[in-house]
Amino acid sequence: MGKTATIKDKEKQDAEFRSFMEKLGTESKADEDKLLAEIRTLVDEHYESNGWDHARLFGERRSDYQNYSDWGLDRVNAIIKSIGDALAAGDYPSSKVPGSDEASKSTIEEAKKFKGIFAGDYSLIVARVQALISGALSQFSIRSEVTRKSELRDLPLSGGLHLFFASSGKVYKENRFFSNQFIGAFQIVFEAYVSADEAKYVGIQLILATTEQELAILNDLIITIRQQQATSLKEILKNDIKDYQSTKAAYDLALDDTKADRDKVIEQYNKYKTVTDTVDRLFDELDLTEFGVAAAASEALQIDHLFNPWEAALARRHIRERLAA
Structure with a gap:
């Protein structure tokens, strides 16, 4: 993650814009620190309440800046997929799994012990993580008031792996720099822990139940985006008709992306559910x-x-x- 090409070009040309981006960078660093502290609190609560062993396997913190003619989550999704690929292949500690080089040898060995389970669940895991993180960030693809939105979630994966992530973002309207354009600044912090105790507890049925909850979150987000779209377009028709087309396009993109991610999760979920339902129905035979x-x-x-x-x-x-x- 980082900055879109348009923003990089503008920084080279405009000293005032460079100063603006430096201010955003300072704010983003403070937000990353806050999100990491929230994650660490959630980690302590999760493992202490269950009485489970745990150790940090990897983690990273990133900020991204995009103007809305260049909006997209391709870079975020590429990061998620690359980490999933490396985990499934057992390619850690390495730079492919950010922060894994800081994990202890015993933690690495514990994670690799369950590698086969993770690899078997790879498609479902990547679809779940991508959908929820992309869904959390998609709200920043839409024109909005200058307010900060934050989100904190955790996902039991498989083989004792558990992902904790937090995101925060803000949308700025900066006509000084881009005509009728908006700049989105968002942060994402993620930490993954491994626990042998949790590996014994988290089975297929719990993974499916958790996935059902995540699908409910994504469906609710789709409804929320539709509601916000209707409200925004109604206001634009009254006050600022020239922005109607670009605003509708931004909402449509957020809707299409969120629905596509949800559908990928449903596709993987159904593969699992078909097998487990068949086993349950025919168990005695x-x-x-x-x-x-x-x-x-x-x-x-x-x-x-x-x-x-x-x-x-x-x-x-x-x-x-x-x-x-």
């Missing part, structure tokens, strides 16, 4: 001899006949969790 359970019938259903290889691995994981419950 399955051949469970590989789990030390005598077959209920001579014609018991074979797991590998019901599912493709990825689904079969998930089915076996779900069965083990059911039998251990």
Whole structure:
């Protein structure tokens, strides 16, 4: 993250604009410090209330500045995907997973112990993280009053990994520098912890339940954006008709992005839910001899006949969790 090309060009040409951006940078640093403190409080509450071991695996803090002709979350999404790729591959400690070089050797070993589970859940995890972080930041793509908005969330991933993230942003109207343009400044701070105790507790059903809550958050955000769009456009029709087209386009972009991210989560969620629902419905008819359970019938259903290889691995994981419950 950083600054869009348009903002970088303007800094080179305009001393007053450089001074404005330096002021934004100072404010952003203070906001990052505040968000990190909030995350650390949330981390302490989460693990202490459950009595779980925990250690920091990675984390980073970033600020981004965009003017609205260049608005987009491509850089944010690229960061999320690159971290997910490196985690799934076990490529840490490395610069690909920011802050992982500060993790202790025992923490790295603990995380790699559960790498296989994380890799199996990779698509769902990346879709969930991308949707919620992008959704939190999409509110800054829209013309608004100069007020700061902040958000704090945490996501249990898999294999004992837990992501804590916070975001904050503000929209500035600066006609001094860009004709009829807005500048968005936002911060994102994220920290990931690993816990062997949490790995034992967080199974497929809890991951699915958490994903359902996240989908509800995204659906609520879509409704909120629609409400704000209707209110803003009504005001513009009365007061500032020349801004109607650009404002509607900004809202439409935020809606399209949020719905696309939500749909990716739904697609991955449904893959899991189909398998777990099938296992639950046919549980008494399955051949469970590989789990030390005598077959209920001579014609018991074979797991590998019901599912493709990825689904079969998930089915076996779900069965083990059911039998251990």
